[in-house]
Amino acid sequence: MVLIKWLFFLLLSISCICQGQETSKKIPLSEVIITLEKQFNIKFSYAVEDVATITIDKPKPSLTLLETIDYLNSKTLLNFKALDDRYITVSVLNKTVSVCGIVLADANKLPLIGASVFINNIKRSTITNENGKFSLKNISITATLTISYIGFESRNFTAQELFFAQNNCKEIVLTTRNEELNQVLIPVYLTPGLQKYLDGSTVLNTKKFAILPGLIDPDILQSIQALPGVESTNESIANINVRGGTNDQNLVLWDNIKMYHSGHFFGLISAYNPNLTNKVVVSKNGTSAQYSDGVSSTINMYTKDLVTNTFSGGAGINSISTDAFLEIPITKKVEFHISGRRAITDLFSTPTYTKYFNRSFQDTEINADSDQRETTSDFYFYDYTAKVLFDLSEKHQFRANIIGINNALDYSERFFTNANKTESKTSNLSQKNSGYGGNWKAQWTSKLSTDFITYFSKYNIDANDYRVETDQRLTEANEVQETGIKVNANYKTNNHSNLLLGYQFNETGMLNQTTVSNPIYSSTKKEVLLNHALFSEVEYNKNKTYLRVGVRLNYFQKFKKFLVEPRINIRQQVSDHFALKLEGEFKNQSTTQIVDFEDDFLGVEKRRWILVNNKDIPIATSKQASLGVEFNTKKFNLEATTFYKLVDGITASNQGFYNSFQYKNAHGNYIVKGIEFLANKTARQYSIWASYTFSTNNYEFDTFTPVSFPNNADIRHSASFGFYYLLLKNLKIAVGGIWRNGTPYTTPIQDNETTQSGNNTMVNYGSPNSTTLDNFMRLDASLNYNFNLSAAVKASFTAGVINATNQDNVINRYYKVNPTNSKDAIQVDNKSLGLTPNLSFRVNF
Known part of the structure; x- marks a missing residue:
């Protein structure tokens, strides 16, 4: 008898917990609309894509129809408008919003300082502060934001997703890539766009590249000659000498393709267009075991x-x-x-x-x-x-x-x-x-x-x-x-x-x-x-x-x-x-x-x-x-x-x-x-x-x-x-x-x-x-x-x-x-x- 009482008490507790969780859990707006149509015998007119990604807390059953419409308008960036007692239209508000977020690393939830936040359709951007936080104002509600950090997988969010949590900025957790162990050691090395990694390799980020003396663009093979130990005895890209080696002893890879030629004008100009090149990694020693050739x-x-x-x-x-x-x-x-x-x-x-x-x-x-x-x-x-x-x-x-x-x-x-x-x-x-x-x-x-x-x-x-x-x-x-x-x-x-x-x-x-x-x-x-x-x-x-x-x-x-x-x-x-x-x-x-x-x-x-x-x-x-x-x-x-x-x-x-x-x-x-x-x-x-x-x-x-x-x-x-x-x-x-x-x-x-x-x-x-x-x-x-x-x-x-x-x-x-x-x-x-x-x-x- 005692055992039955304990089992009954345990089931009751689990039921209460589940119900508590269910009431606090956000549900898709599309499900809410279906429920309300049955409850009030009404029809909502809307585009499926406008509500597909929206979740809200379920409105209380005790609310009237007008109170429910007011509730939906307050919890979403949609305009719910009653045409009559039977039909309600749903449209997207054409407005700008303020967004914010806190970017964290997945391993220890520590803030990522200097993470890039990029608004894709208008190319506005910002970076996170010392607390990993960012904020942007006057952003179109239809805008998409890309959040990225070196060594982590990038994530995309709509302004609408980030707006819902503007009073309590949304936590955005970035997951690490496999190469995150090899972190950036020096973010600005000689000039903006050049960085040094923990393994000693030098990385040229052509998108963030500033300028180097004599160059008019981030010429890849000219730029690396600014590094100590990298010379060209005859001023030619076709003859780069790394710590005294000959040019044919350099392994040159372009998106994992081994290249056998490196220069235009017989070596005076790099043959690799820098505009779509995201980064260049130069290793003089201690190379990863996945690479062979290139004894220099x-x-x-x-x-x-x-x-x-x-x-x-x-x-x-x-x-x-x-x-x-x-x-x-x-x-x-x-x-x-x-x-x-x-x-x-x-x-x-x-x-x-x-x-x-x-x-x-x-x-x-x-x-x-x-x-x-x-x-x-x-x-x-x-x-x-x-x-x-x-x-x-x-x-x-x-x-x-x-x-x-x-x-x-x-x-x-x-x-x-x-x-x-x-x-x-x-x-x-x-x-x-x-x-x-x-x-x-x-x-x-x-x-x-x-x-x-x-x-x-x-x-x-x-x-x-x-x-x-x-x-x-x-x-x-x-x-x-x-x-x-x-x-x-x-x-x-x-x-x-x-x-x-x-x-x-x-x-x-x-x-x-x-x-x-x-x-x-x-x-x-x-x-x-x-x-x-x-x-x-x-x-x-x-x-x-x-x-x-x-x-x-x-x-x-x-x-x-x-x-x-x-x-x-x-x-x-x-x-x-x-x-x-x-x-x-x-x-x-x-x-x-x-x-x-x-x-x-x-x-x-x-x-x-x-x-x-x-x-x-x-x-x-x-x-x-x-x-x-x-x-x-x-x-x-x-x-x-x-x-x-x-x-x-x-x-x-x-x-x-x-x-x-x-x-x-x-x-x-x-x-x-x-x-x-x-x-x-x-x-x-x-x-x-x-x-x-x-x-x-x-x-x-x-x-x-x-x-x-x-x-x-x-x-x-x-x-x-x-x-x-x-x-x-x-x-x-x-x-x-x-x-x-x-x-x-x-x-x-x-x-x-x-x-x-x-x-x-x-x-x-x-x-x-x-x-x-x-x-x-x-x-x-x-x-x-x-x-x-x-x-x-x-x-x-x-x-x-x-x-x-x-x-x-x-x-x-x-x-x-x-x-x-x-x-x-x-x-x-x-x-x-x-x-x-x-x-x-x-x-x-």
């Missing part, structure tokens, strides 16, 4: 990946090219992004184009002077990108990408003979890189997510050079085709750690072809390489400790060879202001570029991609380690990093030697040791920085004499400085300079400058790289002004100048046999850009 660095570019349901775009023109981009919503779940850029250099010449042209084609037959011939050349470039964004559901996203890059040079020549006759020739050079990619992201549970990636990349360079004086036609081709598949599985073990497991497969094919008409000669080489890899890593971030440890197992099917590559990245905060940083990695590379001076492409492009054969061209491997200390206080950042890098398996043919080893086959290594310093002070209106790098970089080739000698990219001392200042609300200025030692070069033996080898006469070089060029110095400046053409259209004008003091810098020096006296060698100097102005005008809507 990884440059990972990501385009915009969020479906905003907002039509926007922009266009611009500068002294070299014009471009445009569009973001087009198709449905609420599908969006299309497209961009295009084309040179205007074949339509008319500007002072900037003249400077770039003379810099690119100096010491080539295109710019060679002769009384016996006339030459004309036509050069242009273009690039395009397109992306489809499809959110299948809240947990599944699909993305498809395409990118195309093209450089074209047409060169014609009229040759005057002694018999007053003329002969003409036409030569051309085409350089292309195209890529296609697909990406499926799936969030299976709150802890498990997967990322399936596939891509195809194709690179072509084709040259057709007819030489009148020898009646010889030279045709050369280099083609790369690569297909890749990668599967990443991320498991969030807890709020502080992630586990990554993955598999990658690559099939790379390369073709090199050379044909000569007189005498007849033809050579075609095709190679294919299949690579498999398994990788795993753990990422941890808690109590001032950041740790990422991983390993990658590579298998080269053709060689039946395994390579194991450990990776480590640790950052420990030892006090409020000091932190220690340790990075290390093993990496490999199965593709490389060779430099052929005998069969050049019109004297311009001398590099061709080839695959390793694990014999005379071995797999390149690298071992890197770096140890650094960081000091941060009151937006002042001071860093010092010492590093060591050994790259083994390099070949003499891919180093571009101008010495006695120029035509020899051998493989060896280079070792770089150095230390980098960076000091950076930021404030609301300005940022000022200075950096210095000291390093030694030496080759070792066992079959050469001497065995060891300075690397072509050996720059012992390199320093830079710069500042960015917000003069007025819409006016910015940036000024900066570079000073570094000249690069090494080799001189001929005095009084014995040439030597005979069969029927060929060659320069008789002395000790390799024993002399250095004069110091390199350059001062750059930029000025940017933003203004509004209308409420929805923004414009900007940017002026920049490279080498403002017109410094005469020699960036490369070599020698060739004097055609009029074969016993002498002629010195050839390649010079950097002189004073080069550029202007840009852009509009965005």
